[in-house]
Amino acid sequence: xxxxxxxxxxxxxxxxxxxxxxxxxxxxxxxxxxxxxxxxxxxxxxxxxxxxxxxxxxxxxxxxxxxxxxxxxxxxxxxxxxxxxxxxxxxxxxxxxxxxxxxxxxxxxxxxxxxxxxxxxxxxxxxxxxxxxxxxxxxxxxxxxxxxxxxxxxxxxxxxxxxxxxxxxxxxxxxxxxxxxxxxxxxxxxxxxxxxxxxxxxxxxxxxxxxxxxxxxxxxxxxxxxxxxxxxxxxxxxxxxxxxxxxxxxxxxxxxxxxxxxxxxxxxxxxxxxxxxxxxxxxxxxxxxxxxxxxxxxxxxxxxxxxxxxxxxxxxxxxxxxxxxxxxxxxxxxxxxxxxxxx
Amino acid sequence: xxxxxxxxxxxxxxxxxxxxxxxxxxxxxxxxxxxxxxxxxxxxxxxxxxxxxxxxxxxxxxxxxxxxxxxxxxxxxxxxxxxxxxxxxxxxxxxxxxxxxxxxxxxxxxxxxxxxxxxxxxxxxxxxxxxxxxxxxxxxxxxxxxxxxxxxxxxxxxxxxxxxxxxxxxxxxxxxxxxxxxxxxxxxxxxxxxxxxxxxxxxxxxxxxxxxxxxxxxxxxxxxxxxxxxxxxxxxxxxxxxxxxxxxxxxxxxxxxxxxxxxxxxxxxxxxxxxxxxxxxxxxxxxxxxxxxxxxxxxxxxxxxxxxxxxxxxxxxxxxxxxxxxxxxxxxxxxxxxxxxxx
DNA sequence: GTGAAAGCGCTAACAC
DNA sequence: GTGTTAGCGCTTTCAC
Numbered sequence: 001x002x003x004x005x006x007x008x009x010x011x012x013x014x015x016x017x018x019x020x021x022x023x024x025x026x027x028x029x030x031x032x033x034x035x036x037x038x039x040x041x042x043x044x045x046x047x048x049x050x051x052x053x054x055x056x057x058x059x060x061x062x063x064x065x066x067x068x069x070x071x072x073x074x075x076x077x078x079x080x081x082x083x084x085x086x087x088x089x090x091x092x093x094x095x096x097x098x099x100x101x102x103x104x105x106x107x108x109x110x111x112x113x114x115x116x117x118x119x120x121x122x123x124x125x126x127x128x129x130x131x132x133x134x135x136x137x138x139x140x141x142x143x144x145x146x147x148x149x150x151x152x153x154x155x156x157x158x159x160x161x162x163x164x165x166x167x168x169x170x171x172x173x174x175x176x177x178x179x180x181x182x183x184x185x186x187x188x189x190x191x192x193x194x195x196x197x198x199x200x201x202x203x204x205x206x207x208x209x210x211x212x213x214x215x216x217x218x219x220x221x222x223x224x225x226x227x228x229x230x231x232x233x234x235x236x237x238x239x240x241x242x243x244x245x246x247x248x249x250x251x252x253x254x255x256x257x258x259x260x261x262x263x264x265x266x267x268x269x270x271x272x273x274x275x276x277x278x279x280x281x282x283x284x285x286x287x288x289x290x291x292x293x294x295x296x297x298x299x300x301x302x303x304x305x306x307x308x309x310x311x312x313x314x315x316x317x318x319x320x321x322x323x324x325x326x327x328x329x330x331x332x333x334x335x336x337x338x339x340x341x342x343x
Numbered sequence: 344x345x346x347x348x349x350x351x352x353x354x355x356x357x358x359x360x361x362x363x364x365x366x367x368x369x370x371x372x373x374x375x376x377x378x379x380x381x382x383x384x385x386x387x388x389x390x391x392x393x394x395x396x397x398x399x400x401x402x403x404x405x406x407x408x409x410x411x412x413x414x415x416x417x418x419x420x421x422x423x424x425x426x427x428x429x430x431x432x433x434x435x436x437x438x439x440x441x442x443x444x445x446x447x448x449x450x451x452x453x454x455x456x457x458x459x460x461x462x463x464x465x466x467x468x469x470x471x472x473x474x475x476x477x478x479x480x481x482x483x484x485x486x487x488x489x490x491x492x493x494x495x496x497x498x499x500x501x502x503x504x505x506x507x508x509x510x511x512x513x514x515x516x517x518x519x520x521x522x523x524x525x526x527x528x529x530x531x532x533x534x535x536x537x538x539x540x541x542x543x544x545x546x547x548x549x550x551x552x553x554x555x556x557x558x559x560x561x562x563x564x565x566x567x568x569x570x571x572x573x574x575x576x577x578x579x580x581x582x583x584x585x586x587x588x589x590x591x592x593x594x595x596x597x598x599x600x601x602x603x604x605x606x607x608x609x610x611x612x613x614x615x616x617x618x619x620x621x622x623x624x625x626x627x628x629x630x631x632x633x634x635x636x637x638x639x640x641x642x643x644x645x646x647x648x649x650x651x652x653x654x655x656x657x658x659x660x661x662x663x664x665x666x667x668x669x670x671x672x673x674x675x676x677x678x679x680x681x682x683x684x685x686x
Numbered sequence: 687g688t689g690a691a692a693g694c695g696c697t698a699a700c701a702c
Numbered sequence: 703g704t705g706t707t708a709g710c711g712c713t714t715t716c717a718c
Contacts, residue, residue, distance in 0.1 A: 007711060018689045023713060033687060055463045056408065057711035059399045060694050067443070067464065075432075081425050082418050089418075089445055093453070098460045100410070101444040102432055110436070117441050120398045121410060233635055259635070266637060292576055292602070292632060294609060350695060361705045366697060377703065400695035403710050 006049045015045040022046075026053065059122055066097045068315055069118035071111065072129035072150070075103040080287065080304045081131055084150070087308030088127065095316045097124075112139060119145075125315040128152070133163050133203045146320055150311040153203075158322045162311045165326035166204045169300040170211020172331050173254055173282045174219075176298065181340040182252045182280060183221050188212060189239055189264055190256025191228035205231075208256055208284060224250070231256055236263025244271045251340065252280040258289040261297055265336070276338035286332050295335035303327045349392045358388040365389075369396065402465055409440045411658055412461035414454065415472035415493070418446040423630065423647045424474055427493070430651030431470065438659045440467075455482060462488075468658040471495070476506050476546045489663055493654040496546075501665040505654045508669035509547045512643040513554020515674050516597050516625045519641065521562050524683040525595045525623060529564065531555060532582055532607055533599025534571035548574075551599055551627060567593070574599055579606025587614045594683065595623040601632040604640055608679070619681035629675050638678035646670045 012022035017038060025034055025042040045051075059065040070088055075081045085101060092099050100118050104111035118126065125146030128138050136152040138159075149161040177186060192201025192209055209226070216223060227243070229235040236255060243250065244267065253268075255261025261283035265275050273279055275295055283290060286301030306327045314320070355365035360381060368377055368385040388394075402408040413431055418424045428444060435442050443461050447454035461469065468489030471481050479495040481502075492504040520529060535544025535552055552569070559566060570586070572578040579598060586593065587610065596611075598604025604626035608618050616622055618638055626633060629644030649670045657663070 005711095008713095009711075019712080020690080020714075021688060024688095027713080035687065038687080052459065052463050054403075054465065054711050056399055056402045056406075056465045057694090058713075060397075060403050060696085060710090061712045061714090063694075065399065065464070075425050075428055085418055085444070086446065093445070093456070096460075098443050098445065098457075098464065100441050101428070102436070102441065103429065113436070114441075116395065117439075120395050121408070121441065122397065122399045233637075237637075262635065288631065289635060292605065292635075294576075294580075348695095351697095352695075362695090363697080363706080364704060367704095370697080381703080397695050400710090401697075403694090403712090404696045404698085406710075 005054070006051050007054070008051070011042065011046045011049060011051050014049065015042045017042060026051075063122060064124055065122045067100060067121065067123050068092065068097055068125045068127065068312065069100045069102070069115070069121075069123040070127040070129065070150075070312075071102050071104060071114050071118070072131055073104055073106045073111075074131045075101070080302070083304030084129065084308035087305035087310075088312040089308075090305075091309045091312035091316065095313075097312075097316060099312075108139075112141070115139060115141060127311045127315060128159075129311070133166070135203070146315060146318070148311045148315045148320070151307055153324065160314055160320060160322055161324045162307055162314065163324065163326060164204075164303055164307065164329050166207030166329070167211040167214075168326070169284060169329035170208040170213075171215040172211075172300050172329065173208070173284065174212045174215035176282055176331055176333075176337060177252050177254065177280065178215070178219050178221065180280060180337055183219075184224070185249060185251035186216070186221065186223045186254065187243065187248070187250045187252070188223050188226040188254045188256070189229065189236055190231050190254075190260045191226055193231045193256065194228055195230045204284075205256060212254060223254075224248070229260070231260050233259045233263040233266075236260035237267045238263070240264040240267035241270070244268075244273075250279050252282070255281060255283045255297075258283050258285045258287045258293075258297060258299060261299070261336075262289050262293050265293060265295075265297075276336050280338055280340070281336040283336070284329075290332070290334065293336075298334045298337040299332050300329045301332050303329055348397070349394050350397070351394070354385065354389045354392060354394050357392065358385045360385060369394075406465060407467055408465045410443060410464065410466050411435065411440055411468045411470065411655065412443045412445070412458070412464075412466040413470040413472065413493075413655075414445050414447060414457050414461070415474055416447055416449045416454075417474045418444070423645070426647030427472065427651035430648035430653070431655040432651075433648075434652045434655035434659065438656075440655075440659060442655075451482075455484070458482060458484060470654045470658060471502075472654070476509070478546070489658060489661070491654045491658045491663070494650055496667065503657055503663060503665060504667045505650055505657065506667065506669060507547075507646055507650065507672050509550030509672070510554040510557075511669070512627060512672035513551040513556075514558040515554070515643050515672065516551070516627065517555045517558035517562075519625055519674060519676075519680060520595050520597065520623065521558070521564065523623060523680055526562075526564050527567070528592060528594035529559070529566045529597065530586065530591070530593045530595070531566050531569040531597045531599070532572065532579055533574050533603045534569055536574045536599065537571055538573045547627075548599065555597060566597075567591070572603070574603050576602045576606040576609075579603035580610045581606075583607040583610035584613070587611075587616075593622050595625070598624060598626045598640075601626050601628045601630045601636075601640060601642060604642070604679075605632050605636050608636060608638075608640075619679050623681055623683070624679040626679070627672075633675070633677065636679075641677045641680040642675050643672045644675050646672055 129150035130152035192205035472493035535548035
């Protein structure tokens with residue numbers, strides 16, 4: 001036996017008012033000036049009966065569902081997609097919304113189905129995300145609807161974007177080294193992240209490099225070498241090993257992400273060099289690796305939580321001007337960076 | 344200007360049939376025997392007009408929304424919550440459902456709000472999850488509704504549970520060592536995971552230990568030592584360091600999760616011992632750490648994807664008998680385990 | 687201040 | 703085989 005849900009009509013009847021009146025009271029509308037007594041009575045009865053509005057019915061009537069859709073290419077694979085969701089959820093919850101979440105695995109067809117499903121369920125808007133920052137082409141079916149682009153940019157698609165401020169992060173990394181007294185033998189490992197699948201590098205690579213170079217140049221410092229390689233543990237390890245084998249003696253390394261930095265540390269330590277005693281290391285992403293490594297890595301954090309949170313806030317707040325919102329990437333100071341004193 | 348969505352009425356009008364007929368055709372119901380010609384015409388028109396059913400309206404009428412709610416204590420923090428979601432999403436998508444996903448951060452009040460929000464939106468069922476396996480107490484408001492417990496168990500709550508088969512995983516770990524010829528100087532690091540917050544250890548700890556001990560005993564082998572400590576990198580490192588300092592010479596280590604094993608490896612390597620040359624290491628979880636470590640860790644994987652997938656499948660399939668479904672944990676063979684030859 | 691009535695888009699008896 | 707009709711639970715104009 002399943003007890004029927006109590007409806008607004010039940011509340012109205014029990015309170016001795018019409019359904020309309022009950023609706024006004026529950027909706028908290030003051031323009032219809034209901035007597036305070038009636039108001040209290042209705043509220044009271046609703047409370048007693050455990051009345052909960054049927055949002056499906058309300059949605060049908062008003063076509064607002066207080067539900068928003070979040071679709072992304074990958075949720076599982078990405079390191080901290082969880083944080084993005086977390087941020088989005090917090091923003092949603094704070095505004096009494098809920099999130100329909102799905103991932104397309106990069107499949108256009110799946111993406112289309114997912115979006116249709118969300119639209120069929122009358123979501124109030126869509127957060128269209130990518131798990132690493134890049135230029136995307138959202139389906140035309142989203143044109144004209146409330147959309148916020150999360151961690152991606154789209155040309156000719158009039159929607160706001162929320163992305164990490166990678167350029168500033170690059171400057172932060174270089175500045176952290178400079179502030180610690182480093183000026184010589186600074187090596188950058190990773191570069192633009194050129195691989196067979198990303199022949200032009202990636203957005204984060206270009207911006208991080210640009211920021212690094214800019215900050216160093218401004219201080220009159222030139223990196224000893226910029227090593228272009230894929231952003232993986234293995235490459236970081238191999239490249240630094242080759243470097244050391246070639247007689248180089250780095251005093252500082254900027255690893256373009258945590259995996260590269262982690263690999264670099266392994267190579268340094270294998271060669272008997274101490275981090276940060278002999279070599280300082282600064283990294284990017286602040287993934288779990290940064291704190292699992294020993295020593296723990298100083299890293300510029302990807303602001304996943306803020307990304308998710310901001311995107312949902314913009315959507316719910318209706319701030320849909322096609323503007324790029326750059327979220328700051330904070331420096332997380334840990335053991336791998338040490339001060340150098342010049343002799 | 345926002346073009347109105349095309350409704351079933353539009354389709355019916357354009358096709359020259361009644362709304363009911365159109366509804367039957369779209370619903371693919373054969374019991375109302377509509378002429379093939381009419382059927383084709385309706386379908387055709389629907390296609391041309393780009394008709395999409397309004398699931399909110401359908402939901403109001405039928406009270407099935409093809410939407411299910413997934414609520415868990417933590418989504419962000421957990422290593423691979425993403426994989427759980429991924430599995431759930433795949434199952435949902437395969438059945439034309441969508442997922443409302445939220446996390447309570449372990450806050451009862453938030454959890455209640457989330458669940459209410461989902462119920463208000465008329466979800467067809469709830470997946471109630473925990474990010475590490477344990478006994479939970481779902482809110483009474485869920486009683487009598489379609490619920491599946493994901494990665495948790497509840498006493499006196501009539502719902503199916505889907506959990507990893509940790510006991511079998513323990514046996515798998517021990518057996519892997521035995522199969523590689525190990526019989527002596529086997530150390531277990533981690534134990535039940537007793538901490539101030541978990542004075543009785545955790546479910547995974549108890550089951551893994553039980554499985555390990557069972558398999559070893561059956562082979563007539565006794566572990567040299569079982570070290571109880573928190574399952575963290577730092578503890579794994581410290582405990583193994585202390586062990587070595589105390590004159591112990593392990594030939595094999597079972598780390599009770601990847602963090603412990605990772606820390607253990609660091610201590611071993613720091614002491615000049617080679618993994619797996621001198622010491623074999625077997626781990627649990629198969630988190631990112633297992634493949635980032637060098638050597639990469641042989642680890643028994645937490646079946647996150649299958650957990651999520653199975654939970655949603657049970658829910659959609661209506662298989663709601665209060666049964667505990669134990670999902671196998673596969674052995675991922677990597678470099679940290681090597682064969683021992685007896686002399 | 688309050689109530690009657692219409693209608694959001696859809697499905698499902700039931701009549702023809 | 704197809705159309706008529708009622709109604710899911712809610713909001714909202716418009717009379718009173």
